[in-house]
Amino acid sequence: xxxxxxxxxxxxxxxxxxxxxxxxxxxxxxxxxxxxxxxxxxxxxxxxxxxxxxxxxxxxxxxxxxxxxxxxxxxxxxxxxxxxxxxxxxxxxxxxxxxxxxxxxxxxxxxxxxxxxxxxxxxxxxxxxxxxxxxxxxxxxxxxxxxxxxxxxxxxxxxxxxxxxxxxxxxxxxxxxxxxxxxxxxxxxxxxxxxxxxxxxxxxxxxxxxxxxxxxxxxxxxxxxxxxxxxxxxxxxxxxxxxxxxxxxxxxxxxxxxxxxxxxxxxxxxxxxxxxxxxxxxxxxxxxxxxxxxxxxxxxxxxxxxxxxxxxxxxxxxxxxxxxxxxxxxxxxxxxxxxxxxxxxxxxxxxxxxxxxxxxxxxxxxxxxxxxxxxxxxxxxxxxxxxxxxxxxxxxxxxxxxxxxxxxxxx
Numbered sequence: 001x002x003x004x005x006x007x008x009x010x011x012x013x014x015x016x017x018x019x020x021x022x023x024x025x026x027x028x029x030x031x032x033x034x035x036x037x038x039x040x041x042x043x044x045x046x047x048x049x050x051x052x053x054x055x056x057x058x059x060x061x062x063x064x065x066x067x068x069x070x071x072x073x074x075x076x077x078x079x080x081x082x083x084x085x086x087x088x089x090x091x092x093x094x095x096x097x098x099x100x101x102x103x104x105x106x107x108x109x110x111x112x113x114x115x116x117x118x119x120x121x122x123x124x125x126x127x128x129x130x131x132x133x134x135x136x137x138x139x140x141x142x143x144x145x146x147x148x149x150x151x152x153x154x155x156x157x158x159x160x161x162x163x164x165x166x167x168x169x170x171x172x173x174x175x176x177x178x179x180x181x182x183x184x185x186x187x188x189x190x191x192x193x194x195x196x197x198x199x200x201x202x203x204x205x206x207x208x209x210x211x212x213x214x215x216x217x218x219x220x221x222x223x224x225x226x227x228x229x230x231x232x233x234x235x236x237x238x239x240x241x242x243x244x245x246x247x248x249x250x251x252x253x254x255x256x257x258x259x260x261x262x263x264x265x266x267x268x269x270x271x272x273x274x275x276x277x278x279x280x281x282x283x284x285x286x287x288x289x290x291x292x293x294x295x296x297x298x299x300x301x302x303x304x305x306x307x308x309x310x311x312x313x314x315x316x317x318x319x320x321x322x323x324x325x326x327x328x329x330x331x332x333x334x335x336x337x338x339x340x341x342x343x344x345x346x347x348x349x350x351x352x353x354x355x356x357x358x359x360x361x362x363x364x365x366x367x368x369x370x371x372x373x374x375x376x377x378x379x380x381x382x383x384x385x386x387x388x389x390x391x392x393x394x395x396x397x398x399x400x401x402x403x404x405x406x407x408x409x410x411x
Contacts, residue, residue, distance in 0.1 A: 036050060037051065037052060038050060038106040038107045038108050038109065038245070038246055041061065043061075046063065047064060048062065048063055049062055049109065051105050051106050051109075052105075062105070065105075065109070067109075067240060067241055067242055068112045068150060068197065068198070068240070069110065069150070069234070069239075069241050070200050070240060071147040071202055071234035072147045072234035072235040072240055073235045073238035073241065074232040074233070074235070074240070074241075075144050075146070075232060075234065075235050076097055077096075077097045077138040077139055077141070077231070077233070078097075078139055078140065078141035079094070079138070079141075080093035080094055080126075080136060080137065080231075081136070081137045082126060083131070083133055083134050083135045083136075084128035084129045084131070084134075085126060085127070085128045091125055091126050091127050091128075091227070092126060093137075095123055095124055095125055095126045095229075095230075096125075096136065096138075096228055096229070096230055096231045097230075097231065099230070100121035100122070100123065100124035101114055101115035101117070101120040101229065101230070102114050102115070102152065102229070102230045103115075107246040108245055108246035110241040110242055110243045110244070111197060113196055114152040114190075114198065114229045115194050116155050116156060116157040116161075116191075116192050116193050116194050116196070117156075117194075118156040118160070125154055125155065125156060125228065125229045125230075126227050127154060127163055127225045128226060128227070129225060130216075130219055130223050130225055130226040134216035134226055135213055136213065136214045136216070136228070137176075137211065137212075137213045138211065138213070139176075139210065140209070140210050140211070140233065142210060143174055143208055143210045144210070144233065144235055144237075145207070145208050145235065145236040145237050146206060146207050146208070146209055146234060147202060147203060147235070147236035148200055148202040148203050148233070148234045149170065149200070149201040149212075149231065149232075149234065150199075150201075150232040150234060151187060151198055151199060151230070151232075152198035152228070152230040152231070153187050153188065153189060153190040153198070153228060154226070154227035154228055155190035155191070155192055155193075155229045156192065156227075157192040157193070158192070159192070160192070161189060161190045161191065161192040161220070162189070162219070162220040162221040163219055163220070163225050163227045164187065164189050164219060164220050164227065165214070165218075165226060165228055166187060166218045166219050167184070167185075167186050167187075167216075167217040167218045168216045168217055169184045170182045170183050170212065171212070171213045172207055172211065172212045173211055174208060174209060174211070175210075179212075182203055183201070183203060185201050189220045190229065196229075198229075200234070206236035212233065214228075257322060257349075257350075257352045258350060260350055261321075262284055262291070262292040262293070263284070263319035263320055263321070263346065264320055264350075265320070265346075265347075266347050266350035269347040269348065269349045270348065271347060272346050272347065274317065279315075280314075280315040280316075280317040281308075281314055281316045281317060282319065283298070283301055283305050283316060283317065283323075284318075284319055287304075288301040288304055288305050289301060290323060292320075292321025292322060292323050293321065293322065294321075294322030294324060294352075296324060297356065298323040299324075299325040299327045299329070302329060303329060303330070306329065306330065306332045306341065306343075310331070310333025310334070310341060311333045311334070311340050311341070314340075314341050314342070315342045315344050316342065317344050318343070318344065319346045319351070320345075320347055320350030320351055321350075321351065322352045323351075323352065323354065325353060325354070325356065326355070
């Protein structure tokens with residue numbers, strides 16, 4: 001398949017969007033196979049990197065960008081506390097140091113950005129009440145020679161980014177109770193978008209410290225609540241990360257599944273079947289006609305069945321087979337009604353929903369995201385069908401973009 005580049009369209013600061021005839025293919029002179037995040041391309045002598053592969057057969061490229069660790073290598077605190085926190089929403093000070101919602105723009109870019117969805121990774125930002133005494137305290141675990149701070153301000157979309165810190169003082173020292181003021185600074189307001197790169201705040205000179213405290217004086221909202229998204233410190237004695245090529249290595253060995261004709265009973269496995277007049281929605285029957293052959297993309301067929309039967313107590317039935325998908329499967333219907341739809345497989349071992357190979361990573365929620373912390377399944381979760389190990393059965397998600405029609409789409 002051809003990586004046929006049609007034209008270039010500006011797509012934001014420092015980025016270029018390529019409109020493709022097909023999302024999976026080959027550019028003359030480039031190797032065969034689909035584009036991957038982090039892949040290097042040359043266009044008219046200029047080097048670009050594949051940053052992301054959004055919907056609609058588009059590719060977003062970026063020229064080389066200065067890495068985040070401009071002042072020195074990251075120092076990640078081992079613990080963080082705050083004067084107050086929205087504990088009920090999980091927005092504690094620990095969210096500033098756990099990497100939630102925070103990742104490289106593509107694997108190996110050395111450019112770290114923060115998400116705008118505050119609920120990502122079960123909560124990914126800290127916020128607390130904006131009172132008279134507002135502080136965040138960090139324990140680095142041991143003493144470091146610090147050159148400065150890397151900070152991502154409160155980045156929640158929908159206008160909530162105004163909760164971000166505006167003015168603060170930074171105090172540090174080897175002992176928690178004997179901190180010295182290092183600097184007063186004004187932070188930039190976060191944009192409330194997923195490409196937020198944060199900012200570096202350099203100290204006038206390196207300082208040895210284990211403990212660092214931010215005394216927050218104001219926010220961009222003028223009160224109410226104040227917050228930050230992520231914080232790291234700069235090690236003056238260790239150089240920061242530079243861009244590098246990252247070879248994709250699967251986290252799990254490729255699973256093997258029994259080769260079955262659709263609906264064929266698997267010996268030794270449970271065999272959930274229904275009478276013809278039971279009223280279940282078989283995705284392999286008309287009008288859905290999913291193939292379950294491990295080759296055909298069944299995303300649209302399964303999604304249409306989910307969309308057609310919201311809030312009706314329906315059983316969406318998948319006979320034994322391998323159902324290939326390349327996009328997120330979403331329960332149809334309005335919020336709070338999806339619980340009335342069941343996705344039921346014929347057997348745990350014989351009904352497989354498999355993510356297509358080489359699907360581009362669209363968001364940090366992708367089951368094959370190449371970076372960021374893993375999200376554990378909720379306790380007590382149960383499954384009625386199996387998936388690839390990369391796809392937890394409790395949350396079937398997959399990035400879009402692998403089955404693109406050969407038609408041009410606007411960037």
